[in-house]
Amino acid sequence: MxxxxxxxxxxxxxxxxxxxxxxxxxxxxxxALLRDALDVTPGNLQGHLAKLESAGYVTSSRxxxxxxxxxxxxxxxGAEAFRAYVARLRALIEExxxx
Amino acid sequence: xxxxxxxxxxxxxxxxxxANRDDALKARTEGLTWVLWGFVxxxxxxxxxxxxxxxxxxxxxxxxxPAVLLxxxxxxxxxxxxxxxWRSAALSFPTGMSFRxxxxxxxxxxxxxxxxxxxxxxxxxxxxxVLGKSVAVGLFLLGFGALNPLGFTRSGRGSAFALGxxxxxxxxxxxxxxxxGTASVLLATGTLGWAWVAVGLWALYHG
Numbered sequence: 037m038x039x040x041x042x043x044x045x046x047x048x049x050x051x052x053x054x055x056x057x058x059x060x061x062x063x064x065x066x067x068a069l070l071r072d073a074l075d076v077t078p079g080n081l082q083g084h085l086a087k088l089e090s091a092g093y094v095t096s097s098r099x100x101x102x103x104x105x106x107x108x109x110x111x112x113x114g115a116e117a118f119r120a121y122v123a124r125l126r127a128l129i130e131e132x133x134x135x
Numbered sequence: 136x137x138x139x140x141x142x143x144x145x146x147x148x149x150x151x152x153x154a155n156r157d158d159a160l161k162a163r164t165e166g167l168t169w170v171l172w173g174f175v176x177x178x179x180x181x182x183x184x185x186x187x188x189x190x191x192x193x194x195x196x197x198x199x200x201p202a203v204l205l206x207x208x209x210x211x212x213x214x215x216x217x218x219x220x221w222r223s224a225a226l227s228f229p230t231g232m233s234f235r236x237x238x239x240x241x242x243x244x245x246x247x248x249x250x251x252x253x254x255x256x257x258x259x260x261x262x263x264x265v266l267g268k269s270v271a272v273g274l275f276l277l278g279f280g281a282l283n284p285l286g287f288t289r290s291g292r293g294s295a296f297a298l299g300x301x302x303x304x305x306x307x308x309x310x311x312x313x314x315x316g317t318a319s320v321l322l323a324t325g326t327l328g329w330a331w332v333a334v335g336l337w338a339l340y341h342g
Contacts, residue, residue, distance in 0.1 A: 048141060050149055057150040062159045066341060072289050073158045105341065122150065128143040 043128075046091055047121040051076055052084045056110065056118045059094065064109035066099070093117055157228040158288055164224040165291035166338025168217055169298070173331030175213035179206050180265075180324040184317065214241040221285075230285075240284070248275050259310060265323040266309040272327055273303025294334050301330045 047053050054074055059065060065073070071081050085108060088094040093114030099107050110118065141149075186202035218237030221230045232240075248271055255267030276299030280292045287295065305326030309319055 043143075048146060050141060050146075053141075053146060053150055054153040057154040058156065061154040061156075065159060068290065069158055069162065069288075073153065073156050099341075122147070125143045125147045125150075129147065132143075 043124055044117055044121050046087065046093070047117060049084075051080065052088060053121070055081075055084060055088060055108075056093065056114065056121075059108060059110045060115060060118050064107050066105045066107050068105070070108065088114070160224065160227055162288050162290050162341075163339050164220060164230075165287055165294065166335045166340075167220055169294060169331045169335030170339065171213055171216050171220070171335075173328050173333075173335055175209045176331065177324060177328035178209040180320050180328060182206050182209070184320060210245055214238065214245070217241055232285075244275070248272055251275065262315040263310055263313075263319055266306045266314065266319050269302045269306025269309070269323045269326055271306075273299045273301070273306060275299070276302060290338060294338060298331055298334055302326050305330075 047056055051074065055070065058070060058073055067078075067081070067085075070085075071078055074081065076084075085094060085096070089096060089108075091114075092111055094108050095111050096106050096108050098104055182202060182205050186205070187200070214237075218232065218234060218241065221232035221237055222234060224230050225232055248268070251271030251274060252264070252268040255271060256264060259267040276295050280295035280299060283292055305322055309322045314322055
């Protein structure tokens with residue numbers, strides 16, 4: 037079962053889905069913390085964040101505190117898309133009867 | 136690179152796993168730990184500077200002096216506050232920090248640093264004892280960063296290495312310059328106190 041019908045293709049990808057889940061839980065995160073939590077390379081993370089940002093799901097800001105760092109947070113649109121994605125995943129699991 | 140087909144159960148499991156991570160809270164708890172111990176070091180140094188004449192730094196401390204007894208309150212409070220902090224954090228993520236384990240760990244920390252500091256005394260003398268302590272704390276922190284006994288995040292381990300290097304280099308520079316008395320206490324205050332507070336605040340607001 038692939039079950040990807042009606043699933044947001046932007047979120048139905050392991051790294052991007054996890055980025056969204058992490059930001060949904062933690063409200064915001066700096067780049068290095070995301071990289072460590074997801075255990076991905078900086079280039080890989082940067083690429084996925086750029087896709088999420090251009091879709092309007094994630095917003096970034098440069099923060100100066102001892103040094104410049106980029107912080108990422110979900111936009112209201114991103115949070116809504118994530119909630120819808122999770123709800124759709126649950127519905128698909130329920131429909132298929134797979135635990 | 137895009138991954139292959141992802142089943143809904145696998146996708147949901149992946150999301151649940153990452154959503155349960157509390158790295159940010161952990162990094163902030165680590166930051167607050169550095170801040171706490173920075174204040175402990177500052178409290179020790181300030182109490183000595185305020186209550187004791189400069190000559191007191193040039194010889195063995197009078198263990199019955201009120202200042203020495205007062206100084207002991209700082210590490211004691213530091214231990215209790217740190218254990219309390221990590222026990223509170225354990226409500227959100229597994230720290231493995233029970234009251235007993237925390238008490239043992241931080242008491243061991245004080246004992247190791249004290250033994251290392253006393254070990255330096257034959258080489259540096261009482262007049263530069265505080266700089267020997269800086270070097271001892273630096274060595275301890277480098278070991279802490281390498282062994283990571285509390286399971287710190289990568290940032291937290293980086294902080295331990297940075298603070299260890301600052302303390303080690305600060306102490307060594309003071310010894311090389313032949314600093315004694317108030318000057319040595321002020322240098323140690325900077326490398327063991329303000330540096331910890333600064334790094335801790337960075338982690339606290341950057342976590």
